[in-house]
Amino acid sequence: MSAALTLLDESGPSAASIRGIAAKVGVAPNAVYTYFPDKAAVVKGVVERLLGEVDHTASGDDAGSWRDRVAALAVELRRALLAHPGAVPLMIGGPMDGPHALALNERLLELLADAGLDPADAARAAYLLIVYAFGSIAMEVADQHGVAPMPPEQDRIAARLDAFAAIPATHLPRTAAAATVMAGYVSEAQYVWGLHRVLDGISTA
Amino acid sequence: MSAALTLLDESGPSAASIRGIAAKVGVAPNAVYTYFPDKAAVVKGVVERLLGEVDHTASGDDAGSWRDRVAALAVELRRALLAHPGAVPLMIGGPMDGPHALALNERLLELLADAGLDPADAARAAYLLIVYAFGSIAMEVADQHGVAPMPPEQDRIAARLDAFAAIPATHLPRTAAAATVMAGYVSEAQYVWGLHRVLDGISTA
């Protein structure tokens, strides 16, 4: 059942309608209410399903430093979420308190405890990392959804350059220059760079 | 006209419907299409209106360090957005490329240039700060919208404690402990703490 849900947001961008799901499963719209009390519950199910796709073993059990392991987990999270970009906007819509969300948080807290942070600092640092990861991924999806079905990265860079060419360089000189700079970066590189700045900040806490 | 838009999302949480707006203005639903081509344009207008509410002078012209000025701007941004919590989910829905969004970005780049960052680092750092601020505010709104119309902070802390009391402490010991820790923090304090960790990270770049 919930398998059909993810199949749906693969096809449509924000076509996560109850009626659409029912049609895809080949059933009447109201039959969905046998399994879910309302649409919010369906969305929650999709979010949990997606978070379950995150491979926690990506942060190896004894691999490198705690920083590398946190970074690997964050990159794996991004990979899992960007596999279904249409579902990403649904995550920030409501609180993430399902089992898979909590398991991810637990894993993160373990890694931060290994880093030597006391529980209070680890709690705040974990929240910071989660805010950064989900915020970054959500903005990435928001900035690109408009061009049709997922053009390759190099084409999107060109599109970004075109879009920012309209920025009035005389009135907003720094923004125009920054746009040129950012257009040269691959999204994942920016994500990883920001992640390491956050990790730097946490290390000083 | 756009004044009526913000008035609307003050009243309703996500009642930003075209028909609802039209009713509030006392006009037929389709009359809205005289001013906006479609709903996306209306949303864009609301977002821009809200970003225009940010007081750029909050980061004083010659006050303290560049860090204090960036922090003041970020806190002012949070204040402006949380004044209309219902509109926050609309911001991450689409790209923010309006005049006020660009002006905010320009101001941020100025402050980072004052900090001595070269244009390339300033561009990436500005994006990181924007991701953090909007991501943090969006998650803050997402975590609390469910309890009716904005209970005071101290009540929400109690609610958070109740919500996390259900966390299985045996299976997720660190998450349970972290939840207790986080419940003791005021949202703005966590926001400012994370902001300074990000600023620490930027300083090391």
Next chain:
DNA sequence: ACCTGAACACCGTTCAAGT
């Protein structure tokens, strides 16, 4: 230019009824 009434193809959700 600005507004209306009426209609189109959608929503989420409920209710009574069937197996």
Next chain:
DNA sequence: ACCTGAACACCGTTCAAGT
């Protein structure tokens, strides 16, 4: 328990028509 048909109160959007 699981599904259906029919209906309710909504959406965003279009179109022809009025001033």
